[in-house]
Amino acid sequence: MSLEIENLEVRYGATRALRDVTCRVAEGEVLALIGANGAGKSTLLRAVAGVTPPRAGTIRVLGEDTSRRCAHEMARRGLRLVPEGRHLFDELTVAENLWMGAYRCRRETERNSAQLERVFELFPVLREFTGRRAGMLSGGQQQMVAIGRALMGRPRVLLLDEPSLGLAPRYVAQIMDVVGGLAADGITVVIAEQNASAALRSADRGIVLSNGRITHSGPARALLEGEDVSRHYLGVGADDGTRAGEPRRLTFALDRLDV
Structure with a gap:
């Protein structure tokens, strides 16, 4: 279990x-x-x-x-928790927010890059906005970033x-x-x-x-x-x-x- x-x-x-x-x-x-x-x-x-x-x-x-x-x-x-309200770093770009999710394993460059591709597969729209500040996104796009950031840590739960x-x-x-x-x-x-x-x-x-x-x-x-x-x-x-x-x-x- x-x-x-x-x-x-x-x-x-x-x-x-x-x-x-x-x-x-x-x-x-x-x-x-x-x-x-x-x-x-x-x-x-x-x-x-x-x-x-x-x-x-x-x-x-x-x-x-x-x-x-x-x-x-x-x-x-x-284990990763995506809290209510998303709690993104609004002044950082989408890419920077996503990479923050992999901070604990930041030296595993190859695996992190593969995981980033997986996030883009799940949420294709994020690939278009990697350089945009997170605070400029719609609520739905921000939620995708929040979930993507959690997934960057390769959670099991x-x-x-x-x-x-x-x-x-x-x-x-x-x-x-x-x-x-x-x-x-x-x-x-x-x-x-x-x-x-x-x-x-x-x-x-x-x-x-x-x-x-x-x-x-x-x-x-x-x-x-x-x-x-x-x-x-x-x-x-x-x-x-x-x-x-x-x-x-x-x-x-x-x-x-x-x-």
């Missing part, structure tokens, strides 16, 4: 943000995290990435107990926090296509998304978080077609004339979903 989480608990002061969270993600698998506002999706990603230490429970990444490892140690272990937030539909489709195809590179992906339908359609499995607990889990397709998940997280009501699996599911209510 690439990622194993057992009985995880995270607190912010007296507030329990996560409790009794247990899940496993295999190598090359895409796991979608969905849930309502404040459900704990981002907290779970931050805990796995070593940004927010857990109060209790165990996290194993690539077979090693990393429950008490900090973020830079997790990066050395082959990739955590994505709200990659579609605020993006035009065409960019959402491109990014989700890439996410769904990363298994070909042997990368394990965990994606927390407000666009629950798009995330589940790109994933192998899904988890629904509510008030810091897992309430539903299973194959992504089964969650998409399940009546309870559709009603609460995909905006499909029992009285709107639609059924699980119909196209109407794409018109979910964004205001029910968050980080």
